[in-house]
Structures are given as C-alpha cells and as structure tokens.
Amino acid sequence: MPDRVKSVAYRTLADTIRSEIRNGQYADGRKLPTEEQLSVSYSVSRQTVRRAMQDLVSEGIIYRVAGRGTYPVAEEDRYIRHFGSVEELMALSLDTECEIVRPLQRRVDVENAGRLRLHSDDLYTLALIRLHGSVPFCYTSVFLPPRMAELLSDVTDLTCQGRRSRVTVIGLIDARMSRAIMAAEQSITAAGAPSFAAERLTCEPGQPVLRVDRLYSDEAGNPVELAVSYFDPEHYSYRVKLRRSPA
C-alpha cells in the first residue's frame, strides 16, 4: 500500500512552521523568517515557500505585510473557534477536556444510520461533554459505522463512563486510518436545548443553543463519523474572519 500522504514539499514546510508556531517559537509577535531565508534553510524555492505560507494565511495563523514581513496572528485574535479546516477540529483536544457521558455501545437508529449512508440500521454511538477549564460548553452525540467502532473498541477513553481525557473521536479515527479523513461537512443551526443536553450544560431545556452537525468523510467520500453537538451560547460562539478574496 502506497503512502497515503505524499511528502509534498510545500505541505511539509507548512506542517513544520505550523507546529513551530504552536510551540511558541514565534511568540511575542516576533517576525517569521523571510521567504528568502526559509527557502535557503529548507532547500526549496521561494515559490514553494510562498505556497506553504498561502495555506497558513488562509488558516488564519499568520498574516503578511508586503515590505514588512510575516507575523504569527496573536492568540487573542485567533477567535474563540475558527474551524476553517479539519486540522482545527482535531486541535480542539489541545485546550479542552472531554468527559464520557454514555460510553460506546451498539444501537439501532434508522435516521442516523441513513445519514451515515449505512445499508443496515445498526450503528454505534456514544455521548460526551466537552469542558473548557471545568465549565462544560458542549454536549456531543457521536454516531459511528460498525467498522469504525471496531477500530475504537479498545480505547478506554471512550468506553468508560465518566472517563475524562483530551481526545477527539475524529482524531482517534484519523490516527488509526493513517490520515484518511479528508473532509467534513458542517451545518450550524439554532435549536432548543434537548433535556439530556441541558442537564449537562447547566441550562434550561428548550433554551436556545447552537446545534452543529458534522459529517466526516474519508478520501473516497464515505462517511466515517457523524457528530451532533449542542453548544451553550453563553460559553461559545462561532467566529470567522472573512477576507475580500480568500487567500
């Protein structure tokens, strides 16, 4: 089996710089190296450096000023949650905790099986809440095709009620499928808090909450996970910065 992720130069460089920024290499608003310097350090052409930078700009983690240089976007300007890419969804585990409300189990569920495009009505499901600090801000129901649930059946972070950890379900799946997750379709709407979620989010049932449905797919377009989340608007808002022409 060939490597799923070809070692494309500009993507490798983007990955490197992305993690350097995450590690605080360029904290306190220090400038990143110039295109010329990067091109020399990593032995790639300046065009390749530019291609990598383009991705980082559109991820919103750096900004560039002609004639001045390239700077990391300050943490506080990076908005509460951006979610402009699948990577950012996976990075959710970096600063939030997850607590299992209902461990991974089999269930018959016609509606959600349909959304996962399963031929049978059998699926696996679990529920969790996500906390920032010790404040719960999100209740999530996860639905998985049987073949995906098998991959995760040995993960005690998902199978033990009440267990706390810093994982994301999609991150676990992705690791076990060697980076095969390619896309997610996200739908945001408003709803009244269902009672099971209200109970955990310390709000009243029926109170307006953000409902976010995410359907993750692999490279073939097959759904691998459906996550339905209810966000407490007191502790969460979805922010995006829009630019004139997407970089």
Next chain:
Amino acid sequence: MPDRVKSVAYRTLADTIRSEIRNGQYADGRKLPTEEQLSVSYSVSRQTVRRAMQDLVSEGIIYRVAGRGTYPVAEEDRYIRHFGSVEELMALSLDTECEIVRPLQRRVDVENAGRLRLHSDDLYTLALIRLHGSVPFCYTSVFLPPRMAELLSDVTDLTCQGRRSRVTVIGLIDARMSRAIMAAEQSITAAGAPSFAAERLTCEPGQPVLRVDRLYSDEAGNPVELAVSYFDPEHYSYRVKLRRSPA
C-alpha cells in the same frame, strides 16, 4: 487619488469566470476550459490561470480533478449559504430580495456606537428583512457611522419604508467607496427571537433562532457597518465544507 484596485490579472480572470458561472455559462455540469485554453483566450500565463482557479476552488464554486478537468460545483451542492468571503456576502443580493422595515434614520445608541468604535453615540440605523422567493428568512438591523450613512442618504431603496429591492447595504457602501471593504468579522450564536424579528419571520418570540453579527471594516481596519441578523432556522442553516488543508 490612485485607483484602489489595481487591475491584477488573476483577480480579473477570477471575476470573469465567477460571473460566467453565475450566468449559467457552464450549467449542466459542463467542463470549464482547460488551463491551457484559458491561458490562450485571456492572454495570460498558465500560472496566472492557476492562481485565479485557486481562489474559485476555495470559494467552493468550482472543483478540479487532476487529469479530468475543472467543473462548476452544482447549485444544490453549494449549500444554502457558504459565506467564505466578503464577495459571497455581497452576492446575497443575487437570489434574495430585501424589504425595508425601518428606513435609514439617526439614533443615539451607546452600545452599537461602541461596537463601531465611534467617539460619539450618534449613529444611523435601518432594519430590513430578506426574502427567498416570498418567504422571509432573516431580519437584519444595520448600524452605520454617520459618514457612511451620508454616502447612502440618496438611496431610496434604503430610505423608503416597505420598499423592496435586491441590494445589500455592504454592496452599496463598497461601490461608493471604490471597493475599500477588506474584511468582515462574523460571529454566530443562538438566541431567542426578539419580538420585533419574530413578528416578521412568522415565528414565536423566544423561539430559538440563529443570530449572526457581522462587523465590516475598510482597509484601514475602521468599522464601516455593523449588521445584526436573526435567521429563522426553519428556512436557513449555515453550512460549511471543511477540507484537510484549506485550498
């Protein structure tokens, strides 16, 4: 005063193709011309064509398959609203109508003046509903700094109560400022429908609705418009397709 938008080749080409697609030139999923063909037709290099295509891909209106070609994304797959760029917000006027609920007028409003970073508490405001077909799906309150309101004081589409048209406020501002709008910050949350909005959206007051706040800024970062919209979740949901690495 120099022209604000230099006639950059790749942007001009992107604009051209974008409107060709909107006009249905490539309907029924017909292929777009190849890079080579475009490069000849418009007398630009293939690299310039690629740069233009990159923008259109990231706007989600075309997709490309190596070895096959470039195709317009089908209308029904383009999601109800994408809003990945300022251009797309302006394009809202293409397939929706706007009805003035409260015409442009002066008002003293400390809170919203603060959000527009005004030194005084004087601002101008108007309210409108947006309709798709004849169904209202959105109630919007617009707040403007005095200098922007002046620009629009002669626009009867905004100053006459009950007037219907196909404009967007930001589109009008942009045209009068020669494309100076550079960014918008968008925040999405859930709220109970305020009574003034519920009345127009044919829903109950307090019913969960999506609240979207958008603050538009010019190239200097100065706010030029604040729009607070309430969307009926029955007729609207915010959808985004996320990819592994943003294109």
Next chain:
DNA sequence: CGTTATTTGTGCGTATGTATT
C-alpha cells in the same frame, strides 16, 4: 523629503509528476 534596502506580491517560462481517459 527623497533614496535605498528589504520584503512581500504579481506574472511568466519551463520542466516534470500524476491522475484520467
């Protein structure tokens, strides 16, 4: 206030790789 150096932005040419037909 211009001049100059630095740094990013735009545009083009070319070559090669990879996926599709």
Next chain:
DNA sequence: AAATACATACGCACAAATAAC
C-alpha cells in the same frame, strides 16, 4: 500505450509597500 489535464516545483524579473537613513 498515448494523449490530456491538473499538480508540484524551480527559476527569474519586476512591482509595490515598508522601513531606515
């Protein structure tokens, strides 16, 4: 196997914005 079409990568030149002098 060959032709087609998009993807990656490198090189170069010049423009435009910024900063320092």
